[in-house]
Amino acid sequence: QVQLVESGGGSVQAGDSLRLSCAASGDPFRPYAMGWFRQAPEKEREFVAAITWHGGTTYYEDSVKGRFTISRDNTKNTVYLQQSSLKPEDTAVYYCAAVVSVSDTNLVVMTAARSYDVWGQGTQVTVSI
Numbered sequence: 001q002v003q004l005v006e007s008g009g010g011s012v013q014a015g016d017s018l019r020l021s022c023a024a025s026g027d028p029f030r031p032y033a034m035g036w037f038r039q040a041p042e043k044e045r046e047f048v049a050a051i052t053w054h055g056g057t058t059y060y061e062d063s064v065k066g067r068f069t070i071s072r073d074n075t076k077n078t079v080y081l082q083q084s085s086l087k088p089e090d091t092a093v094y095y096c097a098a099v100v101s102v103s104d105t106n107l108v109v110m111t112a113a114r115s116y117d118v119w120g121q122g123t124q125v126t127v128s129i
Helices: none
Strands: 001-007 010-013 016-023 035-037 046-052 058-060 070-073 080-085 092-099 123-128
Touching: 001 092, 016 035, 016 092, 016 123, 035 070, 035 080, 046 070, 046 080, 058 070
Parallel strands: 010 123
Antiparallel strands: 001 016, 016 080, 035 046, 035 092, 046 058, 070 080, 092 123
């Protein structure tokens, strides 16, 4: 059974950077795509970024474009989220997720939480002024 474990969260000041990592364990691990979502207190979980596992096509939520970069290392079964120019509104629990049962990786599919089959436990990112 596949498990996802996030790391790299923390408390930083506005303008700082963080790199989140998500390592997958379990065999076999053959996702179609990986994504990052976030959930702030009293808000719904929202899409942040996604990447197709084989082609490397990326998708971003508008508010993080130009500030966040998603990447993956297929050899390590790991996906990353490089965050820069962090803002207080980026404060949230960040979740990593994998798409393993839906082969279609278009924008609509990649940005929908229901497309993702496996989820990590989350890592907290707190950005202060």
